[in-house]
Amino acid sequence: MFRLSPIKLWRNISVMIFLVAIIFVLIGTFTIRSDLAVQWDRGGVPSNFSGIWVLWVMLLLAFWAMFTHDSFSKKRLGQIPLSREMSGACSSGLVAVWTIVIIVLVTYHFWPTTAIPAIGTIAIVLCYSLFVVIAYVRDRKNVKF
Secondary structure, three states, X not given: OOOOOOOHHHHHHHHHHHHHHXXXXXXXXXXOOOOEEEEEOOOOOEEEEEOOHHHHHHHHHHHHHOOOHHHHHOOOOOOOOOOHHHHHHHHHXXXXXXXXXXXXXXXXXXXXXXXXXXXXXXXXXXXXXXXXXXXXXXHHHOOOO
């Protein structure tokens, strides 16, 4: 039921990214004494706040995301299953998304500038794009004609 990606590269990437998430959650838990900004309006002004517990929920989501590779590769009615390589990349991408969100929330608390959420959004898009390109190249390299 709970199995990490069978491909060593994606398994290692997921675990390393998850360890970064743990570090930032611990930093946030032990150093932040007030609520975290979790939503910003168009001008970059925080419009919604939450307690530190939200970091632990996102850490749990990052943990669960490490085991989603199997779901991406299952054949379901109306869906095209992904290859093992691509499903490992998507699973690692999900772990990266939750980790980047944790990093953004903690970093914004200590350095409240409007660039932090924008940089986090760009990092999520780049991370997913990079993982998909790497998986595509690795899939093409392993194709036997």
